[in-house]
Amino acid sequence: MVDLLPEQTAHWQLIEAKARDHFRRAAISEIRTPLLEVTELFSRGIGEATDVVGKEMYTFLDRGERSCTLRPEGTASVVRAAIQHGLLSQGAQRFWYGGPMFRYERPQAGRQRQFHQIGVELLGFADVRSDVEAIAVAWDLLADLGVGGLALEINSLGSGADRARYREQLVAWLGARADQLDPDSQARIHTNPLRVLDSKNPQTQALLADAPSLADALDPESQERFAQVQRGLDALAIPYLLNRRLVRGLDYYSHTAFEITSSQLGAQATVCGGGRYDGLVEQLGGPVTPAFGWALGMERLALLLAQAGGLEEEGPAPLDLYVVNRGGAAEAMALPLARQCRAAGLAVEIDASGSAFGKQFKRADRSGARWALVIGEEEALDGVVVLKDLRQAGASDQRLTPQDLSTWARTQGLGSC
Numbered sequence: 001m002v003d004l005l006p007e008q009t010a011h012w013q014l015i016e017a018k019a020r021d022h023f024r025r026a027a028i029s030e031i032r033t034p035l036l037e038v039t040e041l042f043s044r045g046i047g048e049a050t051d052v053v054g055k056e057m058y059t060f061l062d063r064g065e066r067s068c069t070l071r072p073e074g075t076a077s078v079v080r081a082a083i084q085h086g087l088l089s090q091g092a093q094r095f096w097y098g099g100p101m102f103r104y105e106r107p108q109a110g111r112q113r114q115f116h117q118i119g120v121e122l123l124g125f126a127d128v129r130s131d132v133e134a135i136a137v138a139w140d141l142l143a144d145l146g147v148g149g150l151a152l153e154i155n156s157l158g159s160g161a162d163r164a165r166y167r168e169q170l171v172a173w174l175g176a177r178a179d180q181l182d183p184d185s186q187a188r189i190h191t192n193p194l195r196v197l198d199s200k201n202p203q204t205q206a207l208l209a210d211a212p213s214l215a216d217a218l219d220p221e222s223q224e225r226f227a228q229v230q231r232g233l234d235a236l237a238i239p240y241l242l243n244r245r246l247v248r249g250l251d252y253y254s255h256t257a258f259e260i261t262s263s264q265l266g267a268q269a270t271v272c273g274g275g276r277y278d279g280l281v282e283q284l285g286g287p288v289t290p291a292f293g294w295a296l297g298m299e300r301l302a303l304l305l306a307q308a309g310g311l312e313e314e315g316p317a318p319l320d321l322y323v324v325n326r327g328g329a330a331e332a333m334a335l336p337l338a339r340q341c342r343a344a345g346l347a348v349e350i351d352a353s354g355s356a357f358g359k360q361f362k363r364a365d366r367s368g369a370r371w372a373l374v375i376g377e378e379e380a381l382d383g384v385v386v387l388k389d390l391r392q393a394g395a396s397d398q399r400l401t402p403q404d405l406s407t408w409a410r411t412q413g414l415g416s417c
């Protein structure tokens with residue numbers, strides 16, 4: 001689990017602000033759910049056979065002896081909330097969420113145990129157009145952030161019946177070659193055989209080249225649906241690759257599955273992933289509700305943006321005013337005046353060192369502030385302060401009363417708002 005220091009939070013805020021704006025323009029509203037849920041939500045909603053539920057969850061008994069889990073992903077919680085508050089009877093819902101998720105994985109670059117996602121869930125949308133729209137929202141956000149070198153990969157997992165048929169073929173095929181599979185894949189033959197397709201083991205991958213294909217198992221209706229998704233993306237000029245091995249890690253997906261990957265992230269290449277999950281709401285006790293969603297990983301996105309240099313100029317928010325002050329009367333004036341200026345909208349830092357003016361001025365310069373407010377002992381006793389322009393060499397200083405300062409701060413504050 002990692003700390004985010006101010007230099008990084010400035011970047012994160014930029015990403016979050018962009019995301020919020022894209023969601024607003026796409027008429028998607030924010031939902032916030034608790035970090036802690038009863039374990040059963042995830043074991044039922046994600047599936048016992050998945051890595052997430054099988055070995056990655058932070059699960060414990062609370063003081064009331066209930067099994068609780070720190071959320072490993074957002075979808076199950078959003079669906080629970082929509083069911084619990086009866087939102088689905090009010091028509092289709094468009095949600096986004098953001099925040100920390102927890103998975104007990106092997107930490108490495110782009111993979112933490114507490115990580116952050118931003119995600120979108122469209123509940124009550126059956127049409128192919130919603131698949132295309134949701135993918136476009138993710139694609140446009142990443143493009144607007146300036147992340148280059150991305151690839152959109154898509155696949156169709158077909159309907160439940162398609163997958164049941166395919167599963168049988170695949171289990172038989174894998175079973176006959178179990179001795180050639182890596183141990184993880186061997187264990188998955190009967191618990192989660194589709195996930196074997198997704199194996200990162202090179203030998204298993206080579207073997208799978210001849211495995212029966214899920215694409216061939218799709219019935220004509222599912223195939224037509226997938227063709228429509230592709231035509232929809234074509235119409236928006238969003239480029240994509242067909243990846244017939246792409247199966248998402250979670251059990252509840254059907255039909256469209258997609259990932260947006262970057263070649264610059266090493267082994268942790270997926271920035272964003274999602275797809276259609278028509279069965280989940282019903283599985284969690286709600287009405288039959290087709291749905292589509294995705295989640296993107298903030299850490300991986302921030303890594304990409306840092307590599308692209310797109311965040312360099314986005315340091316912490318700039319400072320307007322640095323208060324230089326020394327001596328009892330001066331120091332007593334500093335905070336009240338700073339508060340006045342802050343109330344007017346300015347970003348103000350007070351030098352609290354009590355050190356010599358020369359040292360305080362050096363810090364004022366280093367702070368990047370536009371102005372210095374200088375409060376000396378003599379001026380303080382006269383009830384005036386000095387305003388110094390730190391950017392314009394040769395500009396003359398202004399002597400102001402607290403009243404004048406307040407008026408000045410209001411005009412400046414309006415400008416910086």
Ligand code: ATP
Pocket residue numbers: 073103105110111112113114115116117248249268269270271272273274295296297298299300
């Ligand atoms: P992966 O195959 O990389 O483990 P996943 O299929 O488990 O990903 P999802 O559950 O679909 O991932 O989560 C969506 C996104 O969240 C991922 O594409 C990734 O960007 C991010 N993500 C998932 N797990 C982690 C993690 N442990 N640390 C950082 N980011 C993560």
Ligand code: MG
Pocket residue numbers: 249
């Ligand atoms: Mg994972």
